[in-house]
Amino acid sequence: MHASTVSIASHDGQAFDAYLSLPPKGVGPGLVIIQEIWGVNQHIRTVADQYALDGYVVLAPDVFWRQQPRVDLQYIEADTELAYQYMKNLDGAHAVLDLQATAQALRARAEVNDKIASIGFCMGGRLSYALAATGAVDAAVCYYGGGIQNQLELAAQIEVPILFHYAALDAHIPATAVGAVQQAFAGRSNAQFQIYPEVGHGFNCWGRPLYHQRAAALARGRTLQWLSGI
Secondary structure, eight states: OEEEEEEEEOTTSOEEEEEEEEOTTSOEEEEEEEOOTTBSOHHHHHHHHHHHHTTOEEEEEOTTTTTSTTOBOOSSHHHHHHHHHHHHTOOHHHHHHHHHHHHHHHHHSTTEEEEEEEEEETHHHHHHHHHHHHTOSSOEEEESOTTGGGOGGGGGGOOSOEEEEEETTOSSSOHHHHHHHHHHTTTOTTEEEEEETTOOTTTTOTTSTTOOHHHHHHHHHHHHHHHHTO
């Protein structure tokens, strides 16, 4: 892969890292990949590389950099406890501003020759939703975004196409929460919801026990089809 770490200027005069993965042809539409709570770890970097192989110019920004630069954690108990602390201490407003800066930096890259979108996982799913509300991306995808049901006031601000992936057996996101998000977008053509039966939270991540290959493959195919239509 043509991958490297690049620096992005923040809105407040600082800078943070992002993992850049380029497609085989060197140019293409842009994607912001937004991490889970374990940071821009091997899994997220590999997801970025997957989408790069599909022809996208991908940036995966370091969301936790204001607390600790380059967080890169594994799916073990000690690291997971630390990951939850990073999530608990995250300044959401700053995080969205940093993602806006990432989207702006991605659009400005010479390799990007088309529209850009965001894809977020878990905590990143919620941030992808919030980023879509700013209008900084042309489309958004949210994998099991925890807490979206607590930010329903943003739904009216989202005019771009947005795709939600939810797990029917998600222990962190109850069906009532999913229903509340669906209701917030009722009657609107820009939102699509996909519910995956018999799988739990984190089904896309092969490093976690709840990984489900068929659901992950189906969601990925739907995501690529969704993105191809923007």
